[in-house]
Amino acid sequence: MSQKFDRIVVVGGGSAGWMTAAVLATGLKGRATVELVEAEDVGIIGVGEATLPGIRNFNQSLGIDEAEFLRATNGSFKLGIRFCDWLEVGQDYFHTFGPLGNLSGSQALWGQHRRVKQDGPLGLQCVPTVMAMKGRFKRPDERSQFNYAYHFDATQYVAFLRRLAMQRGARHTVGHIVDVPRRADGGVAALQLADGRRIEGDLFIDCSGFRSLLLGGALAEPFVDFSHWLPVDAAWACPCERSGEEILPYTVATALEGGWAWRIPLQNRTGHGHVFSSRFIDVERARDQLMARLDGKALAEPRLLRFTTGHRRRFWVHNVVAIGLSSGFLEPLESTSIYLIQDGIGRLMAALLAGRPLSDSDRATFNIGSTRRYERTRDFVIQHYCLTRRRDSELWRHVSTMELPETLAFKLELWRRFGVLHAYDEECADANSWLAIHAGMEHWPDREDPVLAEISRERAQQALQGRRAAIAASVEHMPAHHVLLKQVLS
Template sequence: MSQKFQRIVVIGGGSAGWMSAVALATGLKERVSVEVVESEDIGILGVGEATFPSIRNFNQLIGIDEAEFLRATHGTYKLGIRFCDWLDVGSDYFHTFGHFGTLSGSQALWAQHRRMALAEPLGMQCLPTVMAMRGCFVLPGDQAEFKYAYHFDAVQYAAFLRQLAMRRGASRTQGRIVDVARRADGAVTAVLLEDGRRIDGDFFIDCSGFHALLLGRTLAEPFVDFSHWLPVDGAWACPCERRGDGITPYTTATALEGGWAWRIPLQNRTGHGHVFASRFIDVERAREQLLARLDGPAVAEPRLLRFKTGHRERFWVHNVVAIGLSAGFLEPLESTSLYLIQDGIGRLMTLLSEGRPLDDEARTDFNEGSVRRFARIRDFILLHYCLTRRRDSELWRHVASMPLPETLAFRIELWRRYGVLHEYDEDGFDASSWLAIHAGMAHWPEREDPVLTEVPRQRALAALQCRRDAIAAAVERMPEHHRMLHHVLTARPGRSR
């Protein structure tokens, strides 16, 4: 590691702050000191989290036992997302973390499925989609055809990581930051607290949320605004009582008049929220629509969150790197917030661990990689909007006609004309995920590849039937999600995966 940084200060707690701290304390051990500065007066944003499968990799790398984690955070398993009313009112499809067999050539199952003009959804060819439809769950084996993620309480996750990070040597300072000290060259040297304390550091990680205390307010790094593509700018969040034993192993995202509503099932409650665009719907009307969707009695007053989609031009400036909301925000439609946090931490840890000089070149590589990752996920989220057939409100008329980023327009054109699922470097979502959205939104290529006819029709139909039957038989033997979850939570230590 570069000897320039001996003391790393993390500004802000929450998921971003304590994920950063525990990664540093675990990966760098005695080589640096790690101090987290957070204020309980400010609190954290956490409203419940639906996640991406990469969160499992993060938890495993820092040595978290899955059952312990699920117990501490009231967590449940997540196979993917169910999208309701996105194509048309009454439509329904899943994007789960699985695949659809071969994706290219004459054996491409999706293309043969389309060629056969089958009435059943393509999702019947995807194991975790059928699992989700039937409310089942098992932990995948070594040759698994799917991945999984979690739903959990973000506040409890931050508290869980805080205890772990402090056991591994990180320190915690409570206090409100009122000023920032800098050198003549612009680098930050310390933060000053309301009670007069001074916290010095060599390197600072800004996890201060939308405030972006260091990167935004102190270093005045400009913001790249995505709101002309992603117009949502607010969300109401409200948990309610969970009713009955059934816990769906998926998030639900339902398109509404001025945005969309989430439903995230936890062990002890169900999280609900309404992400909306205030230029297309009144804030109070959005609140009323959320409350009308609750599964049971609310257990807290609805919270209003305001935001702007986009990111800072640079994520790392001088000796400050932003992680989490201080770096940028993309609406939570595909549960990528923690993925972006984890990705930033992972790339930073690689630099710190390998001892590469943390110079202008390293910062440029980090910044350019971050910008690309935000752009790739932005395009994937936009795909859900731009393929809609809905014209029943101002929002849906707007998103159906708005100009698209060139990167997304190119991918859509390749698919529409030639059935090619183009992939870029540093994509957050693979070709199977893009296929799930195209299929769910009934967006198919304009013509079939002639090579498909090399497979006789009956053989193609038999292959589709065989895979569908094998999936159905496998799911038939699986336990319901809540039963599997109970088994994991009550297993003896060391037996959970």
């Protein structure tokens, strides 16, 4: 069945909804009408977002000025994530958005680092990691090989995108959906609102959050559960006052007894949260652990969010496409929520701009690609858990011994036996990111590649020391993150 879509209706007004509406209104101007429908009394999940570098491309594609965006969202720059207590209590490492040198052959930086037993972590050979350690920040130039993302207030980002989308022609309808009439072929015909209005459309984008009003509700699309591998199922979130002038250019993720805690620094406050598994820790105990970690006065009562990790079996069914939480959820350990929204929007736009009516084959291609993206992202998140040496609580004993997805088990085996950073299609993280976690968790291949010995230990040592010193010297001249941020905002 082929189809053309002239009337597009977006259901839900959170980050996913307004990101989708902004892109559709910009990219389909004159080709289709875009209408976003949301209930006035439904709040958004957003509690402060940490993102991946792809958010920069997303904003740029909409013509958003970086300084304007940062001012509107109380945003800050993000070089990566500092992982505390994941390998063992008292040990930490960084995953930042930059290269860790050559990754293969006799010049493999990580291989020579391990071979010569270079002092300090591998991250000292990575520019953004050293920047993060020192609290410095500088935008990359044409010679730089690192990237960066943002921290921002999700509620303010939604307001920013709402204004932009409506300026570009998107319609905004507020009303409570009481019924979803269906078409003869099984698709959605319209949204029936409580006040009697009927919103008809050709294509419906379900951005209704965990409720999944259209895909999970009206169309009853089954859910694929990942909780066997990712047992966290709840989170407490609470913002607090920012203390001091410094704003760290990275997210902090600290492993705790029954899960992990986040810390996200914004201009005006600091976001805190505790993601945990109710199988392994009492809900109120998890709340107490979060509140004890606040580094300033709480600005609100902590909110409890409950979820199941996984995704809908299909993402595009009939004339309904799910984007964001309505399509699935993976815990925010690697800041992948916004990334998965962007990915879904990008796939949808590629299909809509193909220049022909869409077919069942197009839907199948969308669904296969989206499923793989969730599975690859799932594997990357599980890697952080399964390599732990911690055995001090039930959660850590569970994740260290659980059976892994075959795709992840194969990748880990290739690394452990041969030092190969294997990549599938639809990966959310590149080889440098996988290596950062391997190195941080001290998970190295069982054998040393003999080709590394083609470079003498002395020469390898000198090269590593020289690179480390050069990086340290360059970072020393960079401004503190909060200083640079103030300059950008002025």
